[in-house]
Amino acid sequence: MKLWKRLMCTCRRRSPWLFHMNSGSCNGCDIEFVAALTPRYDAEQLGVLLQGSPRHADILCVTGPVTRKAADAIKTVYAQAPGPKAVVAIGSCPATTNVFIESRTLEGPLGRHIPVDVFVPGCPPRPDAILQGVAKAAAILAERADHPPAAAPVIKPDAVEVQR
Amino acid sequence: MSLTTALARLLIFPGLLFAVPAAWFFLWVERKAVALMQGRIGPPFMQPFYDFIKLLGKDVPVREGIGGLLMKAWPLLAVSSAAGAVALLPVLPAQGGFQGDLILLLALLEVPSMCIIAAGFSSRSIFGEIGSAREAVLSVSYNIVFLLAILSIAVSQHTFRLEALAGLPATPLRWLGVAALLACLPAKLHINPFSLPNAEQEIYAGPMTEYAGHELAMWELAHGLEWVAATGLVATLAAPRFALWWLAALAFVALSFAVVLLLAVLASATARLAIDTTVRFYWHCTLIFAVLAISSALIMRFRS
Incomplete structure (x- = not known):
């Protein structure tokens, strides 16, 4: 049983599959994210698949x-x-809402809605930084295999609302 | 073939125990070859195994009613029929087989694609339905060529038994049939330029959109087994004859490997075609090819 858990842990770390979500980005981070998946950076070495x-x-x-x-x-x-799943927030916008702060059309930052595991800051961040963030999230995911979190993660709106 | 040998072939060699690692190996070879063609290092050797185990450990959304049951059943049916198709391949000579096992193999090879069509429609996702409709159109167009090619080989050599076919010397007509088979394989295995049903990103994940966890793992496995069965069929028809059994087995494996490499190179060198172009390709170009093959096979048969 322990061996199976360790195997599962390794497999989760070595096979992170990504889903890309745009929550109203200016497209800068999306371009860098796509660049991180191109042959030049070869994310598939880490087992990454979009x-x-x-x-x-x-x-x-x-x-x-x-x-x-x-x-x-x-x-x-x-x-x-x-x-088990993990969330990577790419760029400064999902972390702090960046230059759009105090806009009436925003309900950010991302931490108010879903639990975020890794923040990759930058406007936009470099593809290498995004890949490092993904690798870190995969390691967190593997650790989580043994310690599943509570069914519904509790998000406190005021805990992350720093600047408001 | 007695029940014991049949079970041994299904479960041990060339069935599940051999075919599952072979399926992972072929999936890796395909991904690695594409990576090398693009000038990168690509996934590690164990990657398909990691993916499979990881998917086994993931949650599956709860689905209720008959739709949920059906969605659970399709991937299992696909895996078992693909494994059955692999088990029929005459990897080792003098292994048995029966008259008409070629027909059974063709039928079993067809079941996974029908399962994909049914799975997409029973998932009730709009993307799944688009993917299933594409798979249905695609399978109607390539299957005629596929079946005519095999039929021309079988008719010209007077047998529907795989092992007898493998033992007979190759004729020019047989090479024509093998070439037609190779033209159908990219569509059958859903790789570029005919990766229309699963069309990654374009229609989300096609018929697989709603699948997760161990059900998705079964689909991946079925896909790998389809690779083994389809390339094995080509290898059976094209492999040279050897008296030594281990040399024959080696030739079989090497030829399957070569077919996988060829398809991977084709996949990385091309982009996805539109559905109408694909259907036109199969109906216009390869159908003429296949009709020529079968008519010459019939003429040869009546002359001899």
Whole structure:
């Protein structure tokens, strides 16, 4: 049983499948994210595959400051991804809402809606940094295999609302 | 063939115990070859195994009612029929087999694709339905060529028994049939330029959109087994004859490997075609080819 758990841990770390979500990003981070998957950076060495369906994904890569329209969609897609799963917030927008701060059309940052495991800061971040973030998220995911979190993660809105 | 040998062939060699690692190996070879063609290192050797085990450990969304049961059943049916198709391959000579096992092999090879069509429609996802419709159209167009090619080989050599076919010397007509088979394989295995049903990103994941966890793992496995069965069929028809059994087995494996490499190179060198172009390709170009093959096979048969 212990051996099976260790095997599962390794397999989760070595096979992160990604799903890319845009929550109202300016497209800068999306371009860098796609660049990280090109042959030049060869993410497949880490076992990374970009998947078309959130049902197949282990790691959700979210860009953008979470607009009012995108907030519900993000929660839906997060619920559609089967556990265990991890979330990587790409760029400064999902972390702090960046230059769009105090905009009326935003419901960000991302941490108010879904639990975020890794933040990759930058405007936009470099592809290497995104890959490092994905690798870190895969390691977190593997650790989580043995210690599953509570069924519904509790998000405190005021805990992450720093600047408001 | 007695029950014991049949079970041994299904479960041990060339069935599940041999075919599952072979399926993972072929999936890796395909991904690695594409990576090398693009000038990168590519996935580690164990990658398909890691993916499979990881998928086994993932949650599966709860589905209720008959639709949920059906969605559970399709991947299992696909895996078992693909494994059955592999078990029929005459890897080792003098292994048995029966008259008409070629027909059974063709039928079993067809079941996974029907399962994919049914799975997409029973998932009730719009993307699944688009993918299934594409798979149905595609399988109607390539299957005529596929079946005519095999039929021309079988008719010209007077047998529907795989082992007898493998033992007979190759004729020019047989090479024509093998070439037609090779033209159908990219569509049968859903790789570029005919990766229309699963069309990654374009229609999310096609018929697999709603699948997760161990059900998705079964689909991956069925896909790998299809690779083994389809390339094995070509290898059976094209492998040279050897008196030594281990040399024959080696030739079989080497030829399957060569077919996988060829298909991977084709996949990495091309982009996805549109559905109408694909259907036109099969109906216009390869159908003429296949009709020529079968008519010459019939003429040869009546002359001899």
